[in-house]
Amino acid sequence: MDALAALRDRLAELDDLEGLMRLAAWDQRTMMPPGGGPGRAAQLATLERLTHERATADEIGAWLDALEDAGGELGDLDRDVVRLARRDYERRRRVPADLAAELAQAASEGQDVWQSARADGSFAAFAPALRRNVELARAYAECVAEDGQAHYDALLADYDFGLTAERVREVFGRLAEALPPLVAEAAARGGADAELEVPVDAQKAAVGAALEAFGVDRGSWRVDVSPHPFTSWIGSGDIRLTTRYDDGRLESVLAAIHEFGHGLYERQIPAELARTNLGHGTSMSVHESQSKLWENHVGRHPAFAEVLAAALGGAGFEITPAELHGALTVVRPTLIRVSADPVTYPLHIVLRFELELALIEGTLDVADLPAAWNDGMRGLLGVEVPDDATGVLQDVHWAGGAFGYFPSYALGVLIAAALWERLESDLGDRSEALRRGDVAEIRAWLAEHVHRHGRRLDTEPLVEQATGRGLDVEPFLRHARALVA
DSSP states (O other), rough: HHHHHHHHHHHHHHHHHHHHHHHHHHHHHHHHOOOGGHHHHHHHHHHHHHHHHHHSHHHHHHHHHHHHHHHGSSSSSHHHHHHHHHHHHHHHSSOOOOHHHHHHHHHHHHHHHHHHHHHHOOOOHHHEEEEEHHHHHHHHHHHHTTTTTOHHHHHHHTTSSOOOOHHHHHHHHHHHHHHHHHHHHOOOOOOOOOOOOOOOHHHHHHHHHHHHHHHHHHEEEEEEEEESSSSEEEETTEEEEOOTTTTTTSHHHHHHHHHHHHHHHHTOOOOOGGGGSSOOSSSSHHHHHHHIIIIIIITOOHHHHHHHHHHHHHEEEEEEEEHHHHHHHOOOOOSSSSGTTTTTTHHHHHHHHHHHHHHHHSSSSSHHHHHHHHHHHHHHHHOOOSSSSSTTOSSSTTTTTTTTEEEEEEHHHHHHHHHHHHHHHOOOOHHHHHTTTTTHHHHHHHHHTTTTTTTOOOOOHHHHHSSSSSOOOHHHHHHHHHOOO
């Protein structure tokens, strides 16, 4: 059908443009010299404007009308292509091209400002960029909101279509109720000393051993260093992940394992979905479930500690697998989200969700954000925040205009626990395989139950199909109780 061929060609072109934007953003955060910031912001704005114009052109609507009239003549895959194309088209059509470009430029400039403000520990230096991003997020939400839809729900839909703030509040309320007693129980019991001082060479050896066991090769992966670990999927056979080595402990290893999960998701989406609107992860919550499954259930598994301990020992840092596992799983509230233990981690997200919701709703002013952050850390985690660098400035997301993103981190933890329970139910206990560093069956199970769908299923339908249950906190709470026991 001519309309289908034309639509697929346009979707492939849009996928290419988005890949180039991800490449430019990856370079900005890893390789670009500091002086390149203003120019890169302008380049990203131009790419975003071109993408927006091509994605909202009138001819796409005509193609979709013709294809929807064709109805039953389309196969299952093409029906999903058309269905998602209509959703994306209508949503993007509501956003003026100038606003789309301004959002991209503000996000790029905001990340540059954040990097220097974080280094200086100066929230005042970052506040104007954040205020601009909040205002632009509200303007964007005003454009894309469905009739009667709250602004935050409209933003959340970009990351987890079908979820609402009310649904997130329901789930997070259960976490905020159940986790603090477990944290208090762990504190009363004590635990392993998490303050390891691991030389950078030993950290790099452990990162290399983990990623080699998982199947990362130089032919289609890059591993680099950045201030905030992240993953970029540039195109077929081009996955780029980063970590950081400045903590003196093993955050670098867990971060690399975490980012591998993101990369593998994109890597294992079927080739038939490549360069279509279906050829990426379905949502940030499901994406985060993949990274948290590898981080929490593989990287922190007692059997896999044998692989990591051997790599550390080979680089001159001697530690037993039991000691290493204890250090990786000790429950102890900390300031920094990305280095938080697996039990307290979701509480960091509960706080960020509450704060960004208040920013978007206008009940919290940007100037009052540091104090609200510090109060929240004290209330949820019992931690005093000494400075803004280790407090409100620690995450890059608001600098990049990503409002509605944070809930996915905790939702992903919950989904990961449910997936792991189902995976071990299907495959059996993974201890012997992980002791050998063998993850082939884990990769295959995830490919079959999660990755093969691409965007064809939204968050909750995919979770239901993969696990036999909806979004549920209980598998995670069982995992957390086992860590505390």
